[in-house]
Every structure is written in C-alpha cells, then in structure tokens.
Amino acid sequence: MLGRLNHVAIAVPDLAAASAVYRNTLGATVTDPQALPEHGVTVVFIELGNTKVELLEPLGEGSPIAAFLAKNPSGGMHHVCYEVADIVEARDRLKASGARVLGDGEPKTGAHGKPVLFLHPKDFAGTLVELEQV
C-alpha cells in the first residue's frame, strides 16, 4: 500500500525562528510560508532531495497541533507522510482492518494540492500518519 516517504513534519511554536535555523544554521532551502486555514496550520517545506521536512505552526482557533505544542512547547516531530496511489482504497482497507481515520474520514486537499488523510497515532506505533495520494 505504501509508496515513498513524502515528508516528516515538525510542529514548532515559531515558524520564522525554526525556518531561520534550517536556513542559516543547517544551510537548507526553505519555502515561503503557506497559510492553510482549512488545516489550522501555516507550513514551510525544506526539500532534501530524497524527501521533505514540513515545519508546522498553529493557525487560528482550534488548530489540530495546539495540544501537541502545549505538551511539547519547544516543538517536536509531529507526523510522517507516506504516498499512496489510491487514497480511498487505502482508507477503506485500513478502516476494514480496524484503524481509525481522523476527521470525517474524507480526504482533504493538502499542502501540495493532493488528497490527504490522517490516521490515529495510537493505531500506528504512537506515530500520527498522513497519507497523500500522488
């Protein structure tokens, strides 16, 4: 079912400060911030050649990363995103095996303009999993 690792996401309290660390200390190319109100986050991406790192900052009331940052105030690894060829087929197989699909279970358009879904971290070795159809 799984394809490539699309990105590893890190939740941060201050996107500008985290972007500066990646740009200036680590010498990475960091994209401009992209506000995604429907996801409750602002993101930047760091392109690494074989995969990407996504830095996430809360946006608006009720951001899905607010509780995570309250528990991890300096930030921390938040999710991994795997590519799938058919997200509805993957979702239906996972649901049939007992995994919890988050939200209303319907794919949303993610940061790359592609359909995405999230799977409950307690069902995947304590790691929040995002699926992205490519």
Ligand SMILES: CC[C@@H](C(=O)O)C(=O)SCCNC(=O)CCNC(=O)[C@H](O)C(C)(C)COP(=O)(O)OP(=O)(O)OC[C@H]1O[C@@H](n2cnc3c(N)ncnc32)[C@H](O)[C@@H]1OP(=O)(O)O
């Ligand atoms: C930019 C768009 C898109 C892209 O294209 O890349 C994105 O990446 S958007 C990223 C942000 N969106 C989401 O994360 C959506 C899905 N997430 C959620 O629905 C919630 O964050 C959550 C996973 C249901 C957690 O909700 P929360 O309110 O934070 O906490 P709970 O109390 O419900 O948590 C239950 C349980 O799970 C543990 N937990 C929470 N978050 C994580 C995490 N990221 N990794 C591992 N474990 C996590 C939490 O600690 C609780 O455990 P216990 O304390 O043991 O009960």
Ligand SMILES: [Co+2]
């Ligand atoms: Co993501």
